[in-house]
Amino acid sequence: xxxxxxxxxxxxxxxxxxxxxxxxxxxxxxxxxxxxxxxxxxxxxxxxxxxxxxxxxxxxxxxxxxxxxxxxxxxxxxxxxxxxxxxxxxxxxxxxxxxxxxxxxxxxxxxxxxxxxxxxxxxxxxxxxxxxxxxxxxxxxxxxxxxxxxxxxxxxxxxxxxxxxxxxxxxxxxxxxxxxxxxxxxxxxxxxxxxxxxxxxxxxxxxxxxxxxxxxxxxxxxxxxxxxxxxxxxxxxxxxxxxxx
Amino acid sequence: xxxxxxxxxxxxxxxxxxxxxxxxxxxxxxxxxxxxxxxxxxxxxxxxxxxxxxxxxxxxxxxxxxxxxxxxxxxxxxxxxxxxxxxxxxxxxxxxxxxxxxxxxxxxxxxxxxxxxxxxxxxxxxxxxxxxxxxxxxxxxxxxxxxxxxxxxxxxxxxxxxxxxxxxxxxxxxxxxxxxxxxxxxxxxxxxxxxxxxxxxxxxxxxxxxxxxxxxxxxxxxxxxxxxxxxxxxxxxxxxxxxxxxxxxxxxxxxxxxxxxxxxxxxxxxxxxxxxxxxxxxxxxxxxxxxxxxxxx
Numbered sequence: 001x002x003x004x005x006x007x008x009x010x011x012x013x014x015x016x017x018x019x020x021x022x023x024x025x026x027x028x029x030x031x032x033x034x035x036x037x038x039x040x041x042x043x044x045x046x047x048x049x050x051x052x053x054x055x056x057x058x059x060x061x062x063x064x065x066x067x068x069x070x071x072x073x074x075x076x077x078x079x080x081x082x083x084x085x086x087x088x089x090x091x092x093x094x095x096x097x098x099x100x101x102x103x104x105x106x107x108x109x110x111x112x113x114x115x116x117x118x119x120x121x122x123x124x125x126x127x128x129x130x131x132x133x134x135x136x137x138x139x140x141x142x143x144x145x146x147x148x149x150x151x152x153x154x155x156x157x158x159x160x161x162x163x164x165x166x167x168x169x170x171x172x173x174x175x176x177x178x179x180x181x182x183x184x185x186x187x188x189x190x191x192x193x194x195x196x197x198x199x200x201x202x203x204x205x206x207x208x209x210x211x212x213x214x215x216x217x218x219x220x221x222x223x224x225x226x227x228x229x230x231x232x233x234x235x236x237x238x239x240x241x242x243x244x245x
Numbered sequence: 246x247x248x249x250x251x252x253x254x255x256x257x258x259x260x261x262x263x264x265x266x267x268x269x270x271x272x273x274x275x276x277x278x279x280x281x282x283x284x285x286x287x288x289x290x291x292x293x294x295x296x297x298x299x300x301x302x303x304x305x306x307x308x309x310x311x312x313x314x315x316x317x318x319x320x321x322x323x324x325x326x327x328x329x330x331x332x333x334x335x336x337x338x339x340x341x342x343x344x345x346x347x348x349x350x351x352x353x354x355x356x357x358x359x360x361x362x363x364x365x366x367x368x369x370x371x372x373x374x375x376x377x378x379x380x381x382x383x384x385x386x387x388x389x390x391x392x393x394x395x396x397x398x399x400x401x402x403x404x405x406x407x408x409x410x411x412x413x414x415x416x417x418x419x420x421x422x423x424x425x426x427x428x429x430x431x432x433x434x435x436x437x438x439x440x441x442x443x444x445x446x447x448x449x450x451x452x453x454x455x456x457x458x459x460x461x462x463x464x465x466x467x468x469x470x471x472x473x474x475x476x477x478x479x480x481x482x483x484x485x486x487x488x489x490x491x492x493x494x495x496x497x498x499x500x501x502x503x504x505x506x507x508x509x510x511x512x513x514x515x516x517x518x519x520x521x522x523x524x525x526x527x528x529x530x531x532x533x534x535x536x537x538x539x540x541x542x
Contacts, residue, residue: 042437043427057438116526116533157482158474166482167501171508173430178512182519190523193531199538 008243014211021074022208028071033184035064075144097128105131125223136191143183150176297396306400338390356453408445415446421489429484
């Protein structure tokens, strides 16, 4: 049965699993930032307030470790989904509509900078995922692993000292803190601003919560993806963009 | 009037004595005023007063003792202190015979004689309990009274109050160690967030022995009280990330502190560059988006 793919009003951008993973990692990340920063900046009044509400440093630490396990579980589930997608669903990891970085992203970046500085009339014709969306994704995916490693150093310092000198725990503290400050700044400010506060989607881009993106927005913000959608004659030839309604 | 006219010499001496007494009175009033405002503050007053605030003494750990219990029979103090000006110009805590503390605090006293503070005192040419004036403000090993206030120390402080107090007391002579401790997780959890499972100064260094813990075998015994699975390598974890007062030969810790410092600087530079790039990019981008939107209106 053939279906007019390009006639739909909205398209599915994120599946249920990905929306769920985003919600859980978002909650986990906010909780990790709150508990972690209150332990790192413990002399500040707000940090003492957080500690008081949670019932002391011990509880704050326990909650931090619980949230870390919960958030990292999302990374594990996401990786398992990748394997499922490739092996069972016979999908592909690479290609223009994947999250894998490619040379086109670098070209898109330079063209986008030209647009930002007024040297170009329109933004580059982005495909399904733009370079800044890919950056947001990979920053989190890689960051969760590096934060996980330094975090394990701080969680099990005695075990670490069986293989490495004790001052590696100090180094882990330094890297854990500085990466945390970077991650919190990137996610709370850069990700929020570039995703939700742009004119056009302000005050909130609901796509990650509903999973849907309208035809008009895809045409405006992801022209290369739209070209592919419009060319598709049936649903199956346009994987990952199932039309809705 | 006829008194001042009697003789020039005695008049000046008398005036000086009156001025001295007046000064002490003012200081005593100021000290008692400050004391009543601060209550049992975390730090004993700097220096020492020759006047005792009996209302605070009554609330202290020694409040039920009699003066003579610690200071000997009154008849031994026939001379009025105003006639011993040399004595009054010295700090009270430095003139006391701390050997008398031993009769009630035998264990603490004997430990302190074996400890690092007493060793430093001996190196300065004095001993605990000896009546001695400090050689200089900078190099001055503590006697009992430098850490404990005999008149105003309260008993029954909670572990947390005691821990916060000792951070100030120890820190008054070891400021670099206090600062590095408060930056370390032990100090942040204990002092800032009130976690009494975390270590205060004396939990690792002992109070009266004042252990330096620079020797690994000594350190691991202390660490393993809370970290039973810790191995000898665990002791190179740096708690006091400062090389102040560190012996030249302790190259291992010097290298570790330097490495931590360098990694911190590199991390700071990398994070600053990344954030500067992304904040700059996002800021100009949002200006462009706003401009594009307003232009269409």
